[in-house]
Structures are given as C-alpha cells and as structure tokens.
Amino acid sequence: MRINVLYKIQYIVERxxxxxxxxxxxxxxxxxxxxxKDLASKAGLAYGNLWNVEHGSDVKLSTLYKIAEVLECNVSDLVE
Known part of the structure; x- marks a missing residue:
C-alpha cells in the first residue's frame, strides 16, 4: 500500500x-x-514542432536556446 502511494506521488511530480x-x-x-507562428518563424522552427513543445512534447536543448533567444530570456527561465 505505501509503495503505491509513493509511486503515485512520484508520478504526479513527474507530470x-x-x-x-x-x-x-x-x-x-x-x-x-x-x-x-511568429515565435516559430523567428526561431527557425516548424510551427507544428513548436506547437508540440508547448503542448508537452520533449524538446532538445538546442531548440530551447533558439526559443530563449527570440523571447529575449535565459534558457533557465524556460526550465525552472
């Protein structure tokens, strides 16, 4: 029983x-x-790929750098 609760908590944290x-x-x-659309264009990314990132798909670090550059922020602002 306790393992199930810990597993559920870990699952929630990961989500x-x-x-x-x-x-x-x-x-x-x-x-x-x-x-x-504008962010994708300025970052040199496909609209669909950026849409997927904003909806939870995995993202490469190089993509985060491109996004951060256009948004004029640090990558740490995106991941923290």
Missing part, C-alpha cells in the same frame, strides 16, 4: 515537471505578445 517547460514558454511568449 508537473513535464508541464513546466511548456507552461513557461507559453507564459513568456504571451507576456511578450508573440504568437506561436
């Missing part, structure tokens, strides 16, 4: 972490009034 990057990208992008 929260997996949404942190997409939520941060979306929050910063919206604060700067930039559309996904």
């Amino acid at each position: 929260m972490k997996s949404q942190m990057i997409p939520n941060n990208i979306r929050r910063i992008r919206r604060a700067k009034d930039i559309t996904i």
Whole structure:
C-alpha cells in the first residue's frame, strides 16, 4: 500500500515537471505578445514542432536556446 502511494506521488511530480517547460514558454511568449507562428518563424522552427513543445512534447536543448533567444530570456527561465 505505501509503495503505491509513493509511486503515485512520484508520478504526479513527474507530470508537473513535464508541464513546466511548456507552461513557461507559453507564459513568456504571451507576456511578450508573440504568437506561436511568429515565435516559430523567428526561431527557425516548424510551427507544428513548436506547437508540440508547448503542448508537452520533449524538446532538445538546442531548440530551447533558439526559443530563449527570440523571447529575449535565459534558457533557465524556460526550465525552472
């Protein structure tokens, strides 16, 4: 029983972490009034790929650097 509870807690924490990057990208992008389409274009990314990142897909570090450059922020702002 206790192992199941710990497993569920770990699962919830991992899910929260997996949404942190997409939520941060979306929050910063919206604060700067930039559309996904504009961000993708300026970062040299495909619109669909950026859309997937904002909706929880895995993202490469090199992609985060491109996004951060366009959003004029640090990569740490996107991952923390």
